Amino acid sequence: MFMMKLDELEKELGSKLIMDNNVIDHYSKSPYLVSPVLSKMGKRVLGVVIAEDRYDIEFVVKFCDIHRIPLLARGAGTSTIGQVLPIHPSIVLDIQKLNKTMEYDEKYLKISPGVKVLDALNYLRKRGKELQVYPSSFYISTLGGYIAGGDVGIGSYQYGYHFHNGGIRRVKVVGSTGTFELTGENTLAVAQAAGTTGIIVEADIATVDYEDWKDQLVRFDELGKLVKFLKDVENERDKIRRITIEDQEALSLVAKNRAIPGKWNVILASTKSFGEEVEMKFLDELAFAAIYVTMSRLTNFSEYFYEVRLLSLDSFLKVVSQVKNALGSNVLIHGDVMTLRGETVIYTVFISDRQNFNIIDSIMTKEGIPFEIHSLVVNDRVDEEYRLELMKKYKRIVDPHNILNPGKLRI
Incomplete structure (x- = not known):
């Protein structure tokens, strides 16, 4: 059934939809996933959409929601915890070709999701700043992927999780029911949620003064x-x-x-x-x-x-x-x-x-310390109940039919 619907998608998107076997093989894997448990859980994707603008994202999300086709957004694919590993036959939405924009306003950096962390650091350091917290994989990862999947990184000794201490001021996501702008504590519904609560299209993230460490x-x-x-x-x-x-x-x-x-x-x-x-x-x-x-x-x-x-x-x-x-x-x-x-x-x-x-x-x-198992599920990694409840709440609002990275958030 899905394959018949992909014919409809191809008529709308043309060459932006790729179903070449080599491309599908590539996107069916998570290249930096080394867990011998999680690596066995991947499924072969149905096709890959190379998004070029916001319209492509909104159209594909709506199309997949109407036809109940699982959808997985992917940037650089550097997650080591299975964030971009498809565990259902899915369409992958590659956002790396989106226009990459940055704008600094004294305390926060406004970014689009495809911005590489390294590019953001170079941009900020010319202004005497750096990101408050950023991933150790900064030379290959994107900020959108880090917000959606990461929690710690360089700067965590000073500030904790990247989304604590005002780490994210604002985030805009696309879901099957529309586009949503979250601010303040509500941004925690998106951070570390693995794209299950919307596809990030904009974010404001905290900066600090650069020092010669x-x-x-x-x-x-x-x-x-x-x-x-x-x-x-x-x-x-x-x-x-x-x-x-x-x-x-x-x-x-x-x-x-x-x-x-x-x-x-x-x-x-x-x-x-x-x-x-x-x-x-x-x-x-x-x-x-x-x-x-x-x-x-x-x-x-x-x-x-x-x-x-x-x-x-x-x-x-x-x-x-x-x-x-x-x-x-x-x-x-x-x-x-x-x-x-x-x-x-x-x-x-x-x-x-x-x-x-x-x-x-x-x-x-x-010693009374439960041993942490290998898991693809967000619920098994989020250690603050109020954040998990926010994720569940916004999942129901943004993605009621559970097409966005399904199986990664238990609600």
């Missing part, structure tokens, strides 16, 4: 000393842009003689001197979701697997100590230190062979 490496021989250091520097939060933790094995793999690791390592960017200043040009290969992709290519684990958990400083010390005692160099530990609701938490990544996760899981269970 220096990358520094601080080595520790004990994990307890590292955690004490993190507690001590909480008073210097405004002087520290980001903090990353690596065990010796993880940093050795990435550094490749560009830095000498300690047993435990803190890498931080700060205007204040805390340790040895180093040229950490490879730091972005380690930050947040980039670690999954980087380590999947560098480790010798035959069944590469990872899990993630947000841990308090004390829980991090307790859990990681037990995991390392049990597995030693057979597990790699990475952590991104961030501020969440005023508290310091560590976005902790455990990387090992899949068989070792029985041990890691048992330690988590004993």
Whole structure:
């Protein structure tokens, strides 16, 4: 039935609708998805629409809604959590050819969704500014995709999630029932919703003054000393842009003689001197979701697997100590230190062979920390109930027939 409807779509869009097998193969995958669980969940897409303007987006959304055809918006496709992985036979709406516009008004940058994060940073830095929080994949990702799928990134130690602390002032989305402009707290219905609550066509995102951050490496021989250091520097939060933790094995793999690791390592960017200043040009290969992709290519684990958990400083010390005692160099530990609701938490990544996760899981269970499973569903990643309820509310308003990235938001 869908294929007959695509003939109608082709009459309206002409060459903008592509159904070439090679193109369909490309868009049926999520290129940066390395989870061995999620990677098996993709479905073959029906066709690809290359949108060139707002009319194309509005027309395709309306067409798919009338005919109940699943629709998935896609920009650069850099998500590592399955945001752009089709789990139903869908039409993919590629928005990368849309006009890319930026306008700065002292505190916020107004953007169209296809704007690359790197282009936005270059634009702002000419004006002495930078984005308040932005993804570690800034050199390849788009801001629309980051708003829709991301939550943390560079600057999260200072400001938390990118949508906290006024991170998004306004966002405009297209849904099957029309175009909606959300402001203030209502923008949280779109941030991290994976496009299920509308396709972003405009947004205003927060900026801060650009400062000359220096990358520094601080080595520790004990994990307890590292955690004490993190507690001590909480008073210097405004002087520290980001903090990353690596065990010796993880940093050795990435550094490749560009830095000498300690047993435990803190890498931080700060205007204040805390340790040895180093040229950490490879730091972005380690930050947040980039670690999954980087380590999947560098480790010798035959069944590469990872899990993630947000841990308090004390829980991090307790859990990681037990995991390392049990597995030693057979597990790699990475952590991104961030501020969440005023508290310091560590976005902790455990990387090992899949068989070792029985041990890691048992330690988590004993400590009363539920182990986070691999999931494509927004509900399993959003950790604030009020945001999830906003998403559900606007999903019903914007997309009542659930055609936008269906299966990614349980309502």
